[in-house]
Amino acid sequence: MPLLEVSNLKKIYTTRFGGNQVQALRNVNFSVEKGEYVAIMGESGSGKTTLLNILAALDKPTGGTVLLDGRDLSKIKESDVATFRRDNLGFVxxxxxxxxxxxxxxxxxxxxxxxxxxxxxxxxxxxxxxSQLGISDLLSKYPYEVSGGQKQRAAVARALITDPRLILADEPTGALDSKSTDELLRLFSEINQDGQTILMVTHSVKAASHAQRVLFIKDGEVFHQIYRGNSTNEQLYQKISDTLTILATGGDRQ
Structure with missing residues (x-):
């Protein structure tokens, strides 16, 4: 059984004024196996943030299900949600x-x-x-005393310390310079090789090219996906770039 199973997921928002409905997610289906490293990409407004909020049990879907280790997130009592997130999910x-x-x-x-x-x-x-994240000598320092890359490594440590079933990473390299980005992506790959399941939402082709699989969201649906297979990071980078070009130019689903 997959660790994470998303089936027929839909999310409709009703605007406060006028009662207009906006469909953020239409019919999202995918699963993540234990130990996978999956990136989710898509243009702004494609539904990535909505999807992440539902996977994090911060929002409930209008239809469909999200199962984590067989447990339906939408059926968790409101009073138990915070504990569920803390026990099962790590956030970066x-x-x-x-x-x-x-x-x-x-x-x-x-x-x-x-x-x-x-x-x-x-x-x-x-x-x-x-020790693994290279912050042993920084633990007594405060966030304003360290670099952005060091802050993000501390945030990764906070996500890992509960031994979560799934790490959800939201644009984890977005505030980092290129050197810190390279270091964080190397650490993510190491953590994944140790068996940690990671689901990362990102605009960065470079970040996504370190994943094992890349899902592309367009207009609230999974438009396409790419598996790493035997591809190098450079080859996967090119495949991702090509797919994003198709997305941007209105190409057909593949």
Whole structure:
């Protein structure tokens, strides 16, 4: 059974004034296997953010289902949603979402503090992650004292420390320079090779070219998908670029 299964997903918004309806997602179907690294791409307004919000249990679909490990996200009680997200999902955002009044260590510990974990256990979980991400000597620093790339590595550590079933990454390289981008993408590949499932929404062809599979969303539907197969990052980059050109010029579904 797939780790994540999205079936016939639809989302319709009703505007506040005039009662007009906007269909953000039409009929989205895809699945993600445990250990996969999947990128989702599409133009602004294609439905990517809506899809991500539903996968994160921040919004409910108008129709269809999202199953994570066989559990229907839309049937989770409102009072249990925050706990479900904390126990099952890790989040990496474009703008890091770190608290400036907390050290990097305390930012990373936050989801475990909310779980009521003891400091000793939190520290035991953190040390190998911090070592892998190269931030062991930065843990006592505050977000305003480190670079954007270091902030994002701290954010990745916070996502990993709960041992989530799925990491959802929203434009994770969007605020990074090219060197920090390369470093983060290398780390994502390492984390994935260790068995972590990653679903990343991105506008970056470079970021998507590190994934195993790329889904393209257009007008609220999955328009096309590309599997890495034996392709190098450079070859996958070119395939993605070609597909985005087709999307932009109104080409047919492939």
């Amino acid at each position: 955002f474009q703008d890091f979402n770190l608290l400036d009044t907390f050290s990097l260590q305390d930012n990373i510990f936050l989801p475990l503090v909310l779980e009521g974990k003891a400091f000793k256990e939190m520290r035991q979980r953190l040390l190998p992650i911090a």
